Amino acid sequence: MKKFLAATLLALAVPCLPATAAATLKPFTANYQMARSGDVIGEATFSLRPAAGGWEYDQTTRGTHGVAALAAANVDESSLLQDNGTTLQLRSYRYRMSTLLKSSNRSVEVDPAANTIWIRDKKREARFPMQAGVLDQNSVTLAIARDLADGKRGTLSYPVATRSAVEMQRYVVGKEQMLTVPAGSLRTIVVTRQRDTPNGRVTAYWFGLDNGFVPVRIVQNEPNGESWQASLVSVVR
Numbered sequence: 637m638k639k640f641l642a643a644t645l646l647a648l649a650v651p652c653l654p655a656t657a658a659a660t661l662k663p664f665t666a667n668y669q670m671a672r673s674g675d676v677i678g679e680a681t682f683s684l685r686p687a688a689g690g691w692e693y694d695q696t697t698r699g700t701h702g703v704a705a706l707a708a709a710n711v712d713e714s715s716l717l718q719d720n721g722t723t724l725q726l727r728s729y730r731y732r733m734s735t736l737l738k739s740s741n742r743s744v745e746v747d748p749a750a751n752t753i754w755i756r757d758k759k760r761e762a763r764f765p766m767q768a769g770v771l772d773q774n775s776v777t778l779a780i781a782r783d784l785a786d787g788k789r790g791t792l793s794y795p796v797a798t799r800s801a802v803e804m805q806r807y808v809v810g811k812e813q814m815l816t817v818p819a820g821s822l823r824t825i826v827v828t829r830q831r832d833t834p835n836g837r838v839t840a841y842w843f844g845l846d847n848g849f850v851p852v853r854i855v856q857n858e859p860n861g862e863s864w865q866a867s868l869v870s871v872v873r
Contacts, residue, residue, distance in 0.1 A: 659785035667869040690718040729772040767795040781849040817867040
């Protein structure tokens with residue numbers, strides 16, 4: 637079950653952006669198929685919509701096949717973001733995981749006035765210094781897609797509030813590739829996370845070049861040989 641939840645975390649923010657300079661956010665709903673080592677285990681829905689003073693990005697992941705369905709495994713995430721024109725800034729983040737046997741909650745609060753980022757869960761609370769442009773694990777790919785739409789390439793870096801820290805994450809933009817997913821055959825550009833301490837885990841994202849840089853596929857390969865994959869099914873704008 638823990639591994640299924642790891643798969644849900646793969647499916648990060650799905651943007652709907654024009655492939656032009658100074659890319660702006662637009663509302664969308666996108667659907668994904670979730671798979672573990674080639675076997676379908678669930679589905680995910682992401683939605684982006686305007687909120688007071690910014691944007692709200694919501695993600696829901698549901699176990700629909702196999703053990704994930706039997707355990708009623710669900711993950712809900714919600715991010716409130718401020719658009720500063722050239723960068724995105726997290727305001728708050730909520731995470732909830734539930735199964736028939738247990739549940740967990742986590743939150744991030746960003747308080748620029750107090751120069752503080754708060755990370756909380758059921759067991760602990762941590763305080764970190766404010767960082768401009770900080771994001772969460774749910775919304776970091778939204779920033780990547782926006783930078784790709786603005787023509788940025790090479791290595792992209794973002795401060796990200798994780799479950800226990802605020803860390804600088806780096807993503808390397810790679811080559812263009814054709815991929816076939818439930819949504820069709822699409823041109824993509826691959827982006828791979830670069831970890832400071834290699835542990836055998838590889839995370840990669842394929843962003844669509846002709847669909848506004850919506851992620852077409854997200855893959856995480858684990859050190860034990862297992863693979864988790866999110867594949868685009870449809871996007872409604």
